[in-house]
Amino acid sequence: PxxxxxxxxxxxxxxxxxxxxxxxxxxxxxxxxxxxxxxxxxxxxxxxxxxxGLLPGVRGGVQALLFLVLMVVLPVYLLATASPGIMALLPGPDGLSPPEYPGALSVLVQLLALACLPGVVAAREFAVVGGGTPLPYDPPARLVTSGPYAYVRNPMQLSMALLYLVAGVFLHPVLFVGTAASLVYGAGFASWDEGGRMRERFGSDWEVYRSGVRSWIPRLRPWEGRAEGVLYVAMDCGMCRGVGSMVASRRPTALRLRPAAEHPEVLYRLTYENAAGDRWSGLAALARAMEHLHLGWAMVGWTISLPGVRWTLQLCADAFGAGPRPSRRESPTLAEAEREREDVDT
Known part of the structure; x- marks a missing residue:
C-alpha cells in the first residue's frame, strides 16, 4: 500500500x-x-x-467478466454504433421488439446464454476443482476432467466460437471473424502451447485424457476416465430415494451411489463428493450427479448450478418438502416408511 x-x-x-x-x-x-x-x-x-493463491473463484470470475466485456460486449457495442441494422433488434420505446424482427431479441439472448454456458461452467470448474484460473500464469493445480471437461477438451474456446457465431447470424456478419479467430487460436497456438504445458505438468494423465476427449466435438456421454464422484442418498427419505433411483436408472458414468448413513458425518441433504474431498449438497449435488449421465442432463445440471438459479430453485424445493433433515443410521420402520410415502404423495 x-x-x-x-x-x-x-x-x-x-x-x-x-x-x-x-x-x-x-x-x-x-x-x-x-x-x-x-x-x-x-x-x-x-x-x-x-x-x-487466495479466492480462486473470485479470480476466475473477474477474469471471465473482463474477457466478456473486452471481447464480446465492446465489439458488439462498437458495431451497434456503426451499424443501424443492429439497433433494429433492440426493443423500441414501448418495450416491444420491432415488427420486422418479432421475438428476435429473446431468441438472441437465449442462444447467447446457451453458447456461454459451457465456458462459464468450465471457468468455475478450474477455480473450484482445480484451484486456478484459465490464464496461463495462474493455472489449476490439478488436472480437471469433470464438468464440461468430461465432454470436450476446450469448452471455453468452443463457447467463444459459438458465441461469435450466434452474434454473427443475428447482429453483423463481421463477427464471424471472431469465430474463425477462436478456431484458429484453439487449433493452433493454444493446442501447441497449452498441450506442451499440460504434458509437462501432468504427464501420462494428460495423454490419457487427451486420447479420450475431443478438442471441439463434445461427447454424448462423459468420458469413462473422468474424475469419480459419490452421491450420498438418504434411504430413510422417500423423496431422496426417488432422486437416487432416477440417477441410477440412467447408468451414470464414474458415479457411485451410497446410503447417506454410511457417511462418517451426519448429512442433512443430498450430498455429492469427489475424490479430492470437495462437497456439494442439495440441488448443487443433484446438478453434479447429472454431469455423470449424458450431455443433455449435464447442461440441465450446469444451468441449475448457476448461483442465482441454484439459490432460487433450492428455496422452492425446500418449500415443497426437500428441506434439510438428518439422515438416520437405522432403517425406517414400516409405519415410518408409510407416513413418508403419504407425505410425499400429499
Missing part, C-alpha cells in the same frame, strides 16, 4: 509537467482518483490474491 500511494503521488506531481504532450483538463484530479479506484486498486488486489 505504501508503494502504491507513493507511485500515485509521483504520478500526480509529474502529470502537470508533461505539457504539451499531455494537456490536462479542469477535472483531471477527479479522473486520476477514478482511475486509481476502478483500475489500479482492483488490479493490485487481483495480483495479491493470485500470488497468495
Amino acid at each position: 505504501l508503494v502504491t500511494v507513493l507511485l500515485v503521488w509521483v504520478d500526480m506531481v509529474l502529470m502537470p509537467l508533461a505539457e504539451p504532450v499531455v494537456v490536462l483538463g479542469a477535472w483531471w484530479v477527479l479522473g486520476e482518483v477514478v482511475g486509481v479506484a476502478v483500475c489500479l486498486i482492483p488490479a493490485l488486489t487481483l495480483a495479491f490474491w493470485t500470488r497468495r
Whole structure:
C-alpha cells in the first residue's frame, strides 16, 4: 500500500509537467482518483490474491467478466454504433421488439446464454476443482476432467466460437471473424502451447485424457476416465430415494451411489463428493450427479448450478418438502416408511 500511494503521488506531481504532450483538463484530479479506484486498486488486489493463491473463484470470475466485456460486449457495442441494422433488434420505446424482427431479441439472448454456458461452467470448474484460473500464469493445480471437461477438451474456446457465431447470424456478419479467430487460436497456438504445458505438468494423465476427449466435438456421454464422484442418498427419505433411483436408472458414468448413513458425518441433504474431498449438497449435488449421465442432463445440471438459479430453485424445493433433515443410521420402520410415502404423495 505504501508503494502504491507513493507511485500515485509521483504520478500526480509529474502529470502537470508533461505539457504539451499531455494537456490536462479542469477535472483531471477527479479522473486520476477514478482511475486509481476502478483500475489500479482492483488490479493490485487481483495480483495479491493470485500470488497468495487466495479466492480462486473470485479470480476466475473477474477474469471471465473482463474477457466478456473486452471481447464480446465492446465489439458488439462498437458495431451497434456503426451499424443501424443492429439497433433494429433492440426493443423500441414501448418495450416491444420491432415488427420486422418479432421475438428476435429473446431468441438472441437465449442462444447467447446457451453458447456461454459451457465456458462459464468450465471457468468455475478450474477455480473450484482445480484451484486456478484459465490464464496461463495462474493455472489449476490439478488436472480437471469433470464438468464440461468430461465432454470436450476446450469448452471455453468452443463457447467463444459459438458465441461469435450466434452474434454473427443475428447482429453483423463481421463477427464471424471472431469465430474463425477462436478456431484458429484453439487449433493452433493454444493446442501447441497449452498441450506442451499440460504434458509437462501432468504427464501420462494428460495423454490419457487427451486420447479420450475431443478438442471441439463434445461427447454424448462423459468420458469413462473422468474424475469419480459419490452421491450420498438418504434411504430413510422417500423423496431422496426417488432422486437416487432416477440417477441410477440412467447408468451414470464414474458415479457411485451410497446410503447417506454410511457417511462418517451426519448429512442433512443430498450430498455429492469427489475424490479430492470437495462437497456439494442439495440441488448443487443433484446438478453434479447429472454431469455423470449424458450431455443433455449435464447442461440441465450446469444451468441449475448457476448461483442465482441454484439459490432460487433450492428455496422452492425446500418449500415443497426437500428441506434439510438428518439422515438416520437405522432403517425406517414400516409405519415410518408409510407416513413418508403419504407425505410425499400429499
